[in-house]
Amino acid sequence: xxxxxxxxxxxxxxxxxxxxxxxxxxxxxxxxxxxxxxxxxxxxxxxxxxxxxxxxxxxxxxxxxxxxxxxxxxxxxxxxxxxxxxxxxxxxxxxxxxxxxxxxxxxxxxxxxxxxxxxxxxxxxxxxxxxxxxxxxxxxxxxxxxxxxxxxxxxxxxxxxxxxxxxxxxxxxxxxxxxxxxxxxxxxxxxxxxxxxxxxxxxxxxxxxxxxxxxxxxxxxxxxxxxxxxxxxxxxxxxxxxxxxxxxxxxxxxxxxxxxxxxxxxxxxxxxxxxxxxxxxxxxxxxxxxxxxxxxxxxxxxxxxxxxxxxxxxxxxxxxxxxxxxxxxxxxxxxxxxxxxxx
Numbered sequence: 001x002x003x004x005x006x007x008x009x010x011x012x013x014x015x016x017x018x019x020x021x022x023x024x025x026x027x028x029x030x031x032x033x034x035x036x037x038x039x040x041x042x043x044x045x046x047x048x049x050x051x052x053x054x055x056x057x058x059x060x061x062x063x064x065x066x067x068x069x070x071x072x073x074x075x076x077x078x079x080x081x082x083x084x085x086x087x088x089x090x091x092x093x094x095x096x097x098x099x100x101x102x103x104x105x106x107x108x109x110x111x112x113x114x115x116x117x118x119x120x121x122x123x124x125x126x127x128x129x130x131x132x133x134x135x136x137x138x139x140x141x142x143x144x145x146x147x148x149x150x151x152x153x154x155x156x157x158x159x160x161x162x163x164x165x166x167x168x169x170x171x172x173x174x175x176x177x178x179x180x181x182x183x184x185x186x187x188x189x190x191x192x193x194x195x196x197x198x199x200x201x202x203x204x205x206x207x208x209x210x211x212x213x214x215x216x217x218x219x220x221x222x223x224x225x226x227x228x229x230x231x232x233x234x235x236x237x238x239x240x241x242x243x244x245x246x247x248x249x250x251x252x253x254x255x256x257x258x259x260x261x262x263x264x265x266x267x268x269x270x271x272x273x274x275x276x277x278x279x280x281x282x283x284x285x286x287x288x289x290x291x292x293x294x295x296x297x298x299x300x301x302x303x304x305x306x307x308x309x310x311x312x313x314x315x316x317x318x319x320x321x322x323x324x325x326x327x328x329x330x331x332x333x334x335x336x337x338x339x340x341x342x343x
Contacts (some may be wrong), residue, residue: 047308049247051243062206070086070222072140114183137162218237259281275315308325
């Protein structure tokens with residue numbers, strides 16, 4: 001029956017197409033619309049891809065010990081500052097105690113040095129008073145000797161006493177200078193001990209691993225009882241507040257995308273919701289299409305990877321989720337202003 005009327009149906013189809021083209025303003029687009037075919041919006045570009053998250057592999061710094069606390073598991077949500085792992089800190093706590101003892105000893109040495117400096121200063125004051133007296137005695141003896149009131153031996157004894165007093169004063173001045181240097185050295189030792197204590201406390205703090213931001217644990221690479229080396233991964237934390245979509249653009253469409261273009265992202269899990277995105281990266285080199293990726297239009301050999309940052313305050317978008325992005329190809333306003341003819 002269909003074979004009998006096939007020529008008639010074909011003729012009817014051609015008449016409808018001709019009538020559509022004869023209408024004023026009719027063209028290819030209107031013809032497709034009249035015939036029931038959908039048309040892609042030329043102001044947008046559809047790209048398919050997967051949701052990714054900014055992930056941080058967390059590990060212990062500097063310290064090496066056994067894990068004694070690991071309160072969270074994969075898939076759990078944690079907040080910034082939460083303790084997510086703890087090491088046995090007995091050795092590092094002992095280093096802090098030793099640094100405290102060294103600081104106490106250094107402070108005691110400062111007190112001793114200050115006492116020695118004070119004693120040397122008092123001795124020098126006594127020497128200077130004695131030197132003044134010996135100077136007076138010598139001048140008196142010199143006058144008496146000139147008037148023949150005393151013998152030359154008595155004058156010489158006064159001169160000798162004056163010389164001895166000068167020597168003692170110089171000696172004690174040197175001792176005071178040495179004592180002051182001892183005070184400076186002891187104070188420097190205190191500062192060094194304090195810094196060593198700070199370092200020991202910092203290293204002790206490395207035995208506790210805190211969450212650097214709010215996120216969800218994607219992978220837990222360690223278990224309680226394991227001896228962790230510095231830098232060995234413990235947890236992988238994903239930031240779901242700021243996810244991004246990895247998409248691929250065909251080479252013919254590369255010239256239509258640019259940095260900062262707006263995009264509306266959707267997915268099959270929440271088909272009635274749209275998420276605001278913006279292109280933040282465009283690959284400079286082409287690559288072969290990944291086997292797990294199909295572009296929205298036609299699969300081609302070479303594609304360019306793009307990155308679309310997405311604001312995800314509700315955490316509905318999670319890593320690995322397939323998604324589609326409708327990229328707004330409308331030129332920015334300043335570009336229209338430059339292209340508008342003058343006059």
